[in-house]
Amino acid sequence: MAGSATVASIARREALFSTPDSSYVDFVLDKWTTVCGGLGIASSAVLDDVKSVMSPWGDRAIGEHCNCPSYVSRDGFPIEFSISWRQGVPEIRILFESLGDEPTPAACQQAGRDLTRALVAKPGVSIDRYDLVEDLFVTDDPRPYRPTVWHSLAWRPGSFPHYKVYFNPQVRGVANTGDVVAEAMGRLGLAEAWEPVGEEYEQLSSRGHVIDFFALDLRKDDNARVKVYFRHPDVDLSELDRIASLARHHDSARAHQTYRAVYGDAVTTANEPMTCLAFRRGVPEPEQANVYLRLPGNAETDGDAARRVADVMRSEGLDPESYLDTVSALAPLPVDETAGMHELLSFRTRADGAADLGVYFRFSVYDRALEGHV
Template sequence: MSSRPAVVHASRRTALYEVAGTAYRDFAAQQWVAACAALDFPFSELYRTLHELDSVLGQWADAPIGEVPRYPSFVSRDGFPLEFSVSWRGGVGEARVLFESLGAEPTARGAQEAGRALTRALGALPGVSLDRYLRIEDLYVTDEPAPYRPAVWHSLAHRRGGASRYKVYLNPQTRGVDRAHAVMRETMRRLGLERAWDHVERAGLDPRRDVLEFVALDLDDRAEARVKVYYRHLGEVDLDRVASLARRHDPALAAPVYRAVYGDDVPVNEPMTCLAFREGLDVPDEANLYLRLPSVVASDAEAADRVAAAMRLCGLDPRPHHEVASALAPLPLDSVVGLHELLSFRTSSGARPDLGVYFRFGVYDSSVDGTHA
């Protein structure tokens, strides 16, 4: 998920990958295989998930990546429409890819409609449910979507030994920044989560500091399926301010991870918080913190070291992360910067935090010009 121009300027870099003549599909496959092999996925799972990834990337993915983005996606600061991440929940690795489907025409409307079409196609897969998505879709689409803004995105996640899961990501600012909170209120009413959302609204968050950025739905029929609401934080940040609205966030467990990433500095590089809502609860259930890395590290080797420190604090072996990062990087980690974008973690009182790392592929030579509303 992309950052604002202030962050872009702080971490501007030249392209890391020389893939202009490579198709999006082939690049995604190469990186997926690299990540899954580094996570020690069995060959049968690697092959099956590679087929799943290939099947959800539409015809747009057959085009070459090119020297400049055909349509600049908000997924990445340089306009590239794919982002990879890995997570360790209970010490088990999970590989994930977030992407924006590009339309037949290189426009925001084309991307929006391609995303809607893919959502419906996913509904035919075993275990996928579109029920909640269809209740709220009309709130998040428009005849004239703004360019270089989120529209309808998707993610595929596969945890070793399990079944693949899908999410859809939507933009509450689609109808204007000033209407984002009204859109969220109506979203939560339709999804039966209004009491939990009332709890958040009573906290009196300042929309100028805590900006509603994304909404994500688990596209499955499990009772524990989540609605996730993402905030981007501006200025000097109290990282627990929004996270503490979740019933299972533990500031005492979180504090050492903050220090591992930022030291004693107050983060000003627009970290993010995600609140996860589940049916039957009157408050958000969990919180994920997303700590932005590029502006605070000199190289991806240093980023990997900070991630390793956080993993050790959480009782996790950092070697698999280093293997994944090295497998994804086009050069040794000490000679590149910007591959590591975010460290995410979720605390749960009385349990080890879950950690994840988000990787950005610097494909194009410059960042996309434009402002984030």
């Protein structure tokens, strides 16, 4: 299978979207409308919500150069789109880092904190759990190229948008990550559920598995989740499945079919896949696991990535036609001439029925990647 250097030589990856004069919010609304159109969904219901969460920084021009690089995307662009299918119903999402008044991590962190508190005016939003742990994850001197306080907006037709907040669990240093997460889980009433993971954390860390993000659903209901994201080194597929197997509803046999769809006959993974463990009150262990398989470096082009995703969808009983229509509508060039718009394929098995699948898109607008970014 072609490596990332080969991909770069045959397909365009950087600066796919030339939009220096567009504002962030206009760019996002255009892509949101395109995704909804491809999926056959009316987009107007939540456009005002999208605008409001990007205020006031969304009115700035994207520009030709990345003045405030974000860890959200390889080129520093602070926004990522995704589509997930749960029980066959699509959900559209944006993940973003709020930009501050100054191009610094500290200003972005403050902008994220301010947005969290502004979200309490939205239907169904609660920040009670956020308030319990915020002090663990903010700092007077946040590091560049790490999460500050990020958010996502997720919407399914017929419902209000749901919001999630993301933190940097390495904020007190990588060596203290496990302690920070354990303290947060205790404050959130999830110490028992974290225990089986915490018991293995030291060994997992010694094998290169790093906790990269910590996230909360900003919801009032009992189904609100806490999510812990591990980033993995290049490992064999059994090692990749090790953390996911800690979850109650993970099906390793079905997951391996998806691993093979992305990695083919490769013995090891590539480009640092991720696993997210989801926790809920009343469940004494991780309830579900999302495995995120990185497509650049494994699929040669976006066309190749789309075909692999479509095969996985069919294997789970999902019709991929609307997804393929969406990809064609989003791509600025024929999909066999681009690489990297498809970033991740996520896979999560449920207690019954088809797996939940997700596809993550990154819209490269700048002409180079951040140094050291995947």
